[in-house]
Amino acid sequence: AKYLNIRVGDQVYSIDNFHEKYFNPAYIASVLGGKTVKAVADIRKGIAPPPVVEIISPQANSEFESENITVTVSAKDMGGEIDEIRLYHNGKAVGEETRGMKPAAQRKELSAPVSNNKAAKSSSAVSDAGFTKSYSISLVDGDNIFRAIGFSKDRTESNPAEIVVRLVGGSRSVTMHVFTVGINNYKNPALNLNYAQPDARGIVDFFRKKGKGLFRNVDIRDLYNEQATKDNILSQLKQLENTNPQDAVLIYLAGHGENINDKWYFIPYELTYPEREEDVLSKALSSDELSSSIKDIKAQKILILIDACKSGAALLAFRGFEDRKALTQLSRATGIHVVAASTKDQFASEVQELGHGVFTYTLLQGLNGRAAGSGESITVRKLLGYIEEQLPELTKKYRQEAQYPVVDSKGMDFPLVIRR
Template sequence: MRDADSSVIKMPKPLPDIIKTYKSAKIWAGSSGMDHTGLKVHRGDYITILAKGTINVWPAKGKEYAYGPKALLVFLLGDNDYPVRRYKGPELIEVKEDGGIYLGYRGSEINPSGRPLKPLHFNDDVGSFSVDIIVWKKNDPKLMTKLLEEASLVQPKDGDLKDIVQEFRWRSGGYLALQEKTTEVEKIKKELSIVETKQISEIKKEEKNDAVPPKEEEVQGIKDSDKEKATEDLTEKLQKALQALKELEDTKKKLSEREEKEAQLLARLESMERERSIQSKNLPVIAVAYPNDGISVDSEHVSLYGVAEHEKGISKFEIFINNKPVSLKDSRGLQIIPRDRKRIEFSERIHLREGPNTISIAVQGTEGLTSQKTIFIRLAKKQEKVYAVVIGIDKYKNLPPLKYAVNDAREFYRYLTEVNRVPKDHVWLLLDEEATLDKLRRTLGTLLRRSAGKEDTVIIFLAGHGATETDASSPDGDGLEKYILPINADPMDLYSSAMPMSEVARIFQRISSERLVFIGDTCYSGASGGRTILAGGTRATVSGTFLERLSQGKGRVILTASDANEVSVEKDELGHGVFTYYLLEGLRGKADVDGDGVITVDEVYRYVSAKVPQATGQDQHPVRKGEATGQIILGVVK
């Protein structure tokens, strides 16, 4: 899932008072499981989900398996909102659990916790859904309906939106309106009958039996001369009420027909899944006894053990290592050539390359049905170590505080030590009071330099304020020096109280490691707001050349939260800097697009480059500088 390029409705800016928060997202076919939208809700909140689009869940069968959101879209409201809910339309939903909002599709293929039951079933799907999520400040169906109606007027040619608004109007108050309008029609008819027959004397009798009788003063004293006028007015009033009633009944009928059609689509979808399941039962079966998927080994060779079976017979059996075929031989040294055998036991010695490896076993039955099983193994580089310095500063002594820089650093430290299992004595964590200028210099320039060898990987993470100051000698051509600001930085004296990027560049050159990654959730734009400070009134166009300087040297890669003239922002709803939030999300698995179980610098950069601009309205764009020989691995997906 990603933020939508085009929303269902064009929401006015600033957001109307009735809306607490709002987000548009795009759900693309092929995305299995439930994805976090980035929105958080609380128990008692009211939300509305608007969705349109189609996804074809079996394109090989043609367009007949292209379904809309009501057949496929599912969601979770809150972190403990299990099982997943089916999207029924633009209704008003009360939140029962605190937590995030998650979206997915194909509910029959997702287990109650939100994980896909059969991920491969999603691979061939095509299409997408556009989804708008509105969190309301209060439960007021009239104001909500009015807002959506006004939004639809801006998009008069959007038939889907017109239907969505009409359905929301009905779901939020239609049943009550129908009941009230029916009562109103009956009341007008009774008033009209009394006026026409002058049955004034019967009013008190009718009051005893009528739950909503006309008031006596409304019909008493009607003269013959007034009878015609009263009849005319009541007739006109009745016609309007009947017309409104007809429109409500037509809407009810239309929605009933639509719900019946959706029920048929769901039944058809379930039938399709059963058909797929039956087909899968007829596929060849592959079982691997060793190695387990996702393990890391130290030896260049691994023994692959397993068995392949098919009740109709096996006509073709192949093993691939990193997409290259393996020459297969049995225990006697003879090449394995299947001849309608129903069972093949395999035992192969596989040569691995350094880093991630893919082993695939492909089996074809005599009827042409094919199965494939893939496992991922990582060959760890011998004597390779990881060293890291993690810095986060919120409570500056002489500068405006930040909210989430310390949280960013703490979570990145936790990722390194708990998820990636980097030894804690290999990681220096400097938070707030620990992040003085002296400690920064000693940790980066002395401790890190002494510890990290040529074969080791060095990661430096910084979350905090950045600043620029006029300096005619700057080699970047913009007349500005850029600084990392420690806890005790003085904005009026950066030269003696902060660490200039020229010094950081020298420190990087002194470190012998040939794989050094600097990750900075900070900025140097000179613009107002975010994680940047104006020193001495400086406001100028900042050159990105200083990032080139930092990345000089073999294996130096710089990854920053924003471009040179942009602001790196924090968001309360994320509890992080936007860049760090998506950096961590990518490292925990979302960036692993090739599914090899490891996250490289290139993968995480591609991920944050897509997510951060979408989350900031295109105001912030991460930057990558520098090159390395081979891939630099930042993490392993567990």
Template sequence: ELALARTSAAGLELRDWKDHTRPTRNGEPLPLEPNEMSRSVAISADGEHFVLGTEWWLRFYTRSGRLLWRQPVPGAAWAVNVSADGRFVVAGYADGTIRWHRVSDGSEVVAFFPHADRQRWIAWTPEGYYDASPGAEELIGYHLNHGRERAGEFVSAAQLRETFYQPALLARRLDADGDQRLAEVVARRGDVRQILAAGPRPQIELLSPAATTSDGDYQLQVRVRQLGQGEHRLRLRIDEQEIAGRWQTQALTPGGIVVNPLTDLAPGLRRLSVELVDGRGVASPPLRVALQVKPPASTPPPRLHVLAVGVTRYRDQALAKGVAFAADDAKAVAAAFQRGGQGVYQPGVVRVLSDAEAASKEAILAAGRKIADEVRAHDAFVLYLAGHGRTVEGDYYYVPAQVVFRNQEQFRNDALGGEALRALLASIPASKLLVLLDTCSSGSFRLPGRAGLDDKAAIDRLQRISGRALIAAAADEKMALEGEGGHGVFTYALLRALAGDAASDPATGWISVTALGEYIDRQVPAITQRKWKYQQIPVANTPVPFPIVRKPANGR
């Protein structure tokens, strides 16, 4: 928490600190380097310390004027402050960043860059972990020097997304346990400085046309120019949605040419990108293809497929509370999509897994893969998960019915985690895919981290990396248990939206995934405020809007 910077205190008079080379404390000079210009000052809340920002240094003093530490700055420190709890010095620099430094030694804790467009922003730690608004990952990166004989290299934050995009960590970085949380993540995932120093980055070259037209097929060819470290995989995105390719059948070797035939692409302008990702989670710069797919002369009508999973009866008694409606909600949601999809899509495969049918992550994934075999590119697919969800080290996990928590490592192995969910979503070729998560964290199911903010950040990470449309609510136990209208609050709002309460296109009567998200975003906070005097804010990100159901003729 920050108030206006304090520049005066009883018995402490600071003068000539703004745009001067000779600032003073109680009439005595504060020695600076020759030509070092002072720009800003702030006194701590207790009056026992003050910070001086200059063109070259961030300087921290005792009340008596003794210099405790100084840190080099990335640009003139135009503004400084000390947090009310006395833990951080905060400085606004000429490079456009705001940075938090430890009061104890001046070391940087986190940096924040708000872009001048007032839309994009990015925050990061010195270890490389970051959070960013959509489109902001290209704003920062790392310049690697290779000596006089080789050109330098720039690695953008986007190339490090696989490992270092950790919004849950950034959301808690300034908490009292922020250092411990960061240390645990670094021990598991690494430090960006060490990872980038541990060998070359992957590089690939596009051999197939970068802009062309197609009848629905395209042969994507790339040459591997340079491998990175560890195991490698090629990651394909179509319209920013992660799609599983056939790369795994071909060896990745330096100089080798890799071919992936893409078939049954949805009509319209398709934007493809491909990256080579190594075992460290470092990706090559993406190769991009603009592909205009011509409509086929005839094609089967699109179908709507649904996989709805709901668990109420958990084997672990620690999970017995908080999900009273999950199994029935899954059945209700599947039926609602079947009814509402008529007139927009032909009936597709609909599968409901409740309680014992959702015993393990293998059972859920097997059901998803079986449906995926039936899905075509122009179809639509809905994945609905209800029950318990949990965040561990920044990743989202859905808890199947038979999971029993014994330790954190086993939980990660047994629960359906973000990586497995991403793989399932990538295996589904539908260009229209919606993920719906109505999961809560049991207060008695003890795992590191906290529900709410951690869960929402982990869900956001899943959406951003997979690229799929996602609407979710990370509810607390009380909301899920008591619910609304015989359903969990989130699902109640979803069912109302599907029944026609969400806005529809006036010409067609179709309700889009964006309209669903907007309706849920309005209704869930209103319901929770009315029932519990607390607003639950859903997570909704639908980057590519598409119709999902038709508004009933009677308006409901």
């Protein structure tokens, strides 16, 4: 996408500017399979021009001794209205956002809701010059990269504005927060799995034993079986809002998953009939809810691992591509790393002789040193590369069919463990 551009009239845009509206990983597979693909829209008829976005304070390359600063973003309507302004701090979306804005000519002032997230509170105003939004930010040690984008009313993305500032001073202690969910036994026994709980415990045991080699503290939160209700999962995510910006967060979900209308849903313990669409929509944990919770977490280094098997009847063709789209949008909207192993049926990822699901077995092998390569540390991107390479090989070996993970990496890279 870096070298692929689209010209609309006299304006040239990166292909990434149209990701939210047009991205669908099923298109190429459908065309190659001889299927007719219906276009979302005809870009030749024009677009709603995105706003021009600028970070007006602080100045680029500023240095600060205090961690608390204000970042102010301006957006000028170029005729397509301003639907949303989004700010990323070191790759992670800042929790406060504003949707459905109107042009300055139509509205003279706008008050945005204030987030409870102390790392990123914001205020907004609209003037004849455009829209201005200020965020209260807590810096992390060293370089802090801020990137702002805007969206027009048809969700065309603006070119980004980016600055780097630096926090100077002593290093702060870093905590790794690990939150795992593993559901072997559902309220409806027909949904039961074999390795979701052992897989989640395997992640907990690994970081409990080896996490303190890199992190000052390791905070463990886990929910299993009947504990893993939607309310309890959301409650634990809420508590992660109290992390510090320099901390790292790993979220692991193992159980059943479903996909409806380009949104992904994790099936909690109490949902008994995932084949009923209305039950999933009202009772499951949606990717939108997950995204909203993650944006309010102050920690900037976040990795989500999902080993969610499919449940119920046979899937529609290209259903896996729908998962890929939903999870890619989750990563892009929040600025985090997302890795998922969605399978065609509920048993596809479970292999008795491994003692784990294949995805988590591969993950643990990577964490235990195989993803390090020639280096001493295992970073998120090294781990993701190892999973992408090894998971298809292992599933082909044990299940005679290669399983390809969904990997989307938008956040900053960070180490997970030091090999000893």
